[in-house]
Every structure is written in structure tokens, then in C-alpha cells.
Amino acid sequence: MTTSPSHPDFAELVRVSARIGCLSFGGPAGQIALMHRELVEERGWISEDQYLHALNFCHLLPGPEAQQLAIWIGWKLHGIRGGLAAGLLFVIPGALVILALSMLYGAAAHLAWFAALFLGIKAAVLAIVVQAVLRLAGRALGTRFRKTAAVLSFVALFLFNAPFPLVVIGAGVIGWIAARWRPALLGLKGEAGSPPDTPRPWGYSVRAVLIGALAWAAPMVAILALLGRDHVLWRVGVFFSKLAVVTFGGAYAVLAYMAQQAVSAQHWLTAAEMADGLGLAETTPGPLIMVTQFVGYLAAFRSPTPFTPLVAGLLGAGLTTWVTFAPCFLWVFALAPWIERLERAQALKGALALVTSAIVGVIANLSAWFALQVLFHELRPVWGSLSLPVLASFDWRSGLIAAGSAWLIIARKWNIMRVLGLAAAGGWLLSLLP
Incomplete structure (x- = not known):
């Protein structure tokens, strides 16, 4: 299966989500900045506008906004299974x-x-x-x-x-x-x-x-x-x-x-x-x-x-x-x-x-x-x-x-x-x- 750089396959999403989960030090500000660099700037999986709108959306919800942003990105790229993978890998490490x-x-x-x-x-x-x-x-x-x-x-x-x-x-x-x-x-x-x-x-x-x-x-x-x-x-x-x-x-x-x-x-x-x-x-x-x-x-x-x-x-x-x-x-x-x-x-x-x-x-x-x-x-x-x-x-x-x-x-x-x-x-x- 081949995919464009702007839409990863599921295995690539899992690999990058695991990397983010292991490196997400520094509280919400550091975690949000890390995801922006990895997913918006370097890989282009999510556009700048989509990222900012999703971040505003996550601020409306109870709970840790950085993890919810990770769930949303996974959902946007690969539906429910993408959201589960990205969200779980953000927390598990x-x-x-x-x-x-x-x-x-x-x-x-x-x-x-x-x-x-x-x-x-x-x-x-x-x-x-x-x-x-x-x-x-x-x-x-x-x-x-x-x-x-x-x-x-x-x-x-x-x-x-x-x-x-x-x-x-x-x-x-x-x-x-x-x-x-x-x-x-x-x-x-x-x-x-x-x-x-x-x-x-x-x-x-x-x-x-x-x-x-x-x-x-x-x-x-x-x-x-x-x-x-x-x-x-x-x-x-x-x-x-x-x-x-x-x-x-x-x-x-x-x-x-x-x-x-x-x-x-x-x-x-x-x-x-x-x-x-x-x-x-x-x-x-x-x-x-x-x-x-x-x-x-x-x-x-x-x-x-x-x-x-x-x-x-x-x-x-x-x-x-x-x-x-x-x-x-x-x-x-x-x-x-x-x-x-x-x-x-x-x-x-x-x-x-x-x-x-x-x-x-x-x-x-x-x-x-x-x-x-x-x-x-x-x-x-x-x-x-x-x-x-x-x-x-x-x-x-x-x-x-x-x-x-x-x-x-x-x-x-x-x-x-x-x-x-x-x-x-x-x-x-x-x-x-x-």
C-alpha cells in the first residue's frame, strides 16, 4: 500500500505516535509544540489551520488538551482506530x-x-x-x-x-x-x-x-x-x-x-x-x-x-x-x-x-x-x-x-x-x- 506524504498509512501513524508519547515532556505547552513540529511542520499530515482549530476544540473539553489533540489527529487520519492508537500511545509510556x-x-x-x-x-x-x-x-x-x-x-x-x-x-x-x-x-x-x-x-x-x-x-x-x-x-x-x-x-x-x-x-x-x-x-x-x-x-x-x-x-x-x-x-x-x-x-x-x-x-x-x-x-x-x-x-x-x-x-x-x-x-x- 502506498500513501502520499500528507496521509500516512496506519503503521506510520503508530510509529510516530509512539515516538511522540515517549518524548512528550514539558507539560501541555511542550507536548503541543512537539506534535506541531512532528505532524504539521515536518510531515504535513495536518494543515496549520486544521491544527489550530482542533486545538481550540480540545480546549473546550474537560481533560488534558494535548492528549485529546493527539486523539483528534489520529481520528482525522485513520478514523476510530487511528484515534485509539494515537491517544493510547500518548499516555502509555x-x-x-x-x-x-x-x-x-x-x-x-x-x-x-x-x-x-x-x-x-x-x-x-x-x-x-x-x-x-x-x-x-x-x-x-x-x-x-x-x-x-x-x-x-x-x-x-x-x-x-x-x-x-x-x-x-x-x-x-x-x-x-x-x-x-x-x-x-x-x-x-x-x-x-x-x-x-x-x-x-x-x-x-x-x-x-x-x-x-x-x-x-x-x-x-x-x-x-x-x-x-x-x-x-x-x-x-x-x-x-x-x-x-x-x-x-x-x-x-x-x-x-x-x-x-x-x-x-x-x-x-x-x-x-x-x-x-x-x-x-x-x-x-x-x-x-x-x-x-x-x-x-x-x-x-x-x-x-x-x-x-x-x-x-x-x-x-x-x-x-x-x-x-x-x-x-x-x-x-x-x-x-x-x-x-x-x-x-x-x-x-x-x-x-x-x-x-x-x-x-x-x-x-x-x-x-x-x-x-x-x-x-x-x-x-x-x-x-x-x-x-x-x-x-x-x-x-x-x-x-x-x-x-x-x-x-x-x-x-x-x-x-x-x-x-x-x-x-x-x-x-x-x-x-x-
Whole structure:
């Protein structure tokens, strides 16, 4: 079978998708840039306009936009099997790496040298999250109205412990209304245009939703039948299934909600361990939201009955990965045929514009939460759910590494992997001091 350079055969798509999956370090920005270079610039499989339209479409969906973009490209080139191949190969390399690291962490988390390495990694992660706030704020806060939304979302989460889904949904509703009545508040220009005069692909989308939903739910049905609602695997599956529906704005947007729930409500791990997990995810290829697998592994590893800890951890990691990423295929396969119509939906653009603005406040809340956990050994409740640090408990080692990491990442533009490696070494060296 021969193909033109602009339309690869299936084997070539698989080979290049595997390469992208193994090299997709650097978070969404790096992953999206890698796919653009490999698929648009070097091979010409997708045009520039198609790539940008698809990227905008993926920003409308919950879940990791880079993986969904990979699914869409595979679907565009080879239909359902192409989307499955590209999407799975984008996730599998990173999933295997972080599973191995989670197993190592579960076995070695209480060793002194291991804790010393992660002292530095946690401090560097704080700098990385701050950089994410600054980057997103620069893109998303173009009007006073959108800046106000970011500030209010931060206040609602940090001071009043408002539910994350409520903040996101509220921002979306307000953005929807503003786009219809005062689009200038959001920086939108005029009407988005009329939808194309083509048949609506309802049948295709309904079949994709039904098949995708059945696949998504299958492991949960088995757990309910065999282990019941009280088992940790059921709680893990339900929690991360809900999370998969509200993860607009990228991984950082939902990490604060996930971390606070996993630490404070479910007690699956500590705040310091959550920061460790984020550090592991930063060092692996694939979506940053893969940190959910780390949480699922530890949750099941520590409540293994009736399995051994290792088997329970593997089941928890596998279940978490499935319920986190299976919905991505559902969204893309069901909505990809509608991409041109969604591009012209003014009210939907307005809703997502304000959600993105609110996400800045969400990530700022994550930064504040991590800063308190990483830089101080002791917090004191002051009002409601708000806790402030005891200044005497400041960890100067973490503060020094965090400040140095921020300078290297933000001012010097160092690669994240280099900074994490240097921070880990710094944490180990500083731990040797009295």
C-alpha cells in the first residue's frame, strides 16, 4: 500500500505516535509544540489551520488538551482506530514510568535519602506551579472583567473553601450570559458566524457516547459487583470519574481540588506526598494529570484487603488511569464531527473564556496551598477552613530551593527537567547540614 506524504498509512501513524508519547515532556505547552513540529511542520499530515482549530476544540473539553489533540489527529487520519492508537500511545509510556516510580515510592517513602531528594523536588514544584499561574494569566486575563473573575475564584477557593466544580460551572454560566449580551467584557469581537450547511452527525455522536460510556463504566460495575461500595477501589473510581468531567483548563486547574480532597477528605496520602507525586509527574512524559495514577496507587496500596498491597496498588493505578483517560476518547469521538459548528458558537466561546479566567484563580489557590505545605512545618486554623502558617516553622531549606528554582525557570528559562534534577541534588545536600 502506498500513501502520499500528507496521509500516512496506519503503521506510520503508530510509529510516530509512539515516538511522540515517549518524548512528550514539558507539560501541555511542550507536548503541543512537539506534535506541531512532528505532524504539521515536518510531515504535513495536518494543515496549520486544521491544527489550530482542533486545538481550540480540545480546549473546550474537560481533560488534558494535548492528549485529546493527539486523539483528534489520529481520528482525522485513520478514523476510530487511528484515534485509539494515537491517544493510547500518548499516555502509555508516561503511565508505565509513573507506575514504576509509584511502586518505588510506596516501598521507599520512609527512607531518609529518599525524603531528602524529595525535599528539593517539592520546592521546585512550587516554582513550576507559580510559573503556570503567570503564563496562564498573561494569556487569559485580557479584560478587567476576566481579571475580576480570576480574583473572585481565588478568594472563593482560598478563603471560603468553595467547591471547585461550583466555581467552574458558575464562571461558565456567567461567561455564557456575558457573551450573548456584552461580548466586549470578555474581549470577544462580534458574532462568531453561522454554522456550516451540512447534516448534523447525531447518529455517529450518539453511538460514540453509548459505546464510550459503557467502556468507561465497565470496571466500576465489576468493582461494585465483586467488592461493594465500601471498598477503596470503588471510592477511587468514583472520585476520579467525577474529576474527569470537571478538569477544564489543564491539569494545574484541577490539582488543588484533587489534592485537597485526596489529603483532607479521603486521607489517602499527606500533603507532602501529594507534592512528591506532582514532582514525579513533572519528570515523566505524557499529561501532567497522570499524577492521579500516583494517588490511586497509594490509596489502594495502603488499604489492600482482600489483595496484597502490591496487587491492590496496581489495581488502583490501573483503575485511576482508566477512568481519567477513557472519557477523553468519548469526548473527542462524539464531538469531533461537530468541530466546525463549535468553532462558531459565540456563547460557548464566552463560557470557556470566563472559565479559563477563573482557572487562573484556581491555579493561584493551588500555588498558595502548596506554598503553605512546602515552606512551613506547622499551620494554625484561624477562621473556618482557612489556616495560616506559624512563621517560626519556616523551612529555610525549602525556601532557598524554591527561590532558586523560580529564578532558573522564570528568569533564566531553564528546562524543567534540569531544574528538578538540580533541586533534588540540592535537597539531598542541604539535608546533610545540621
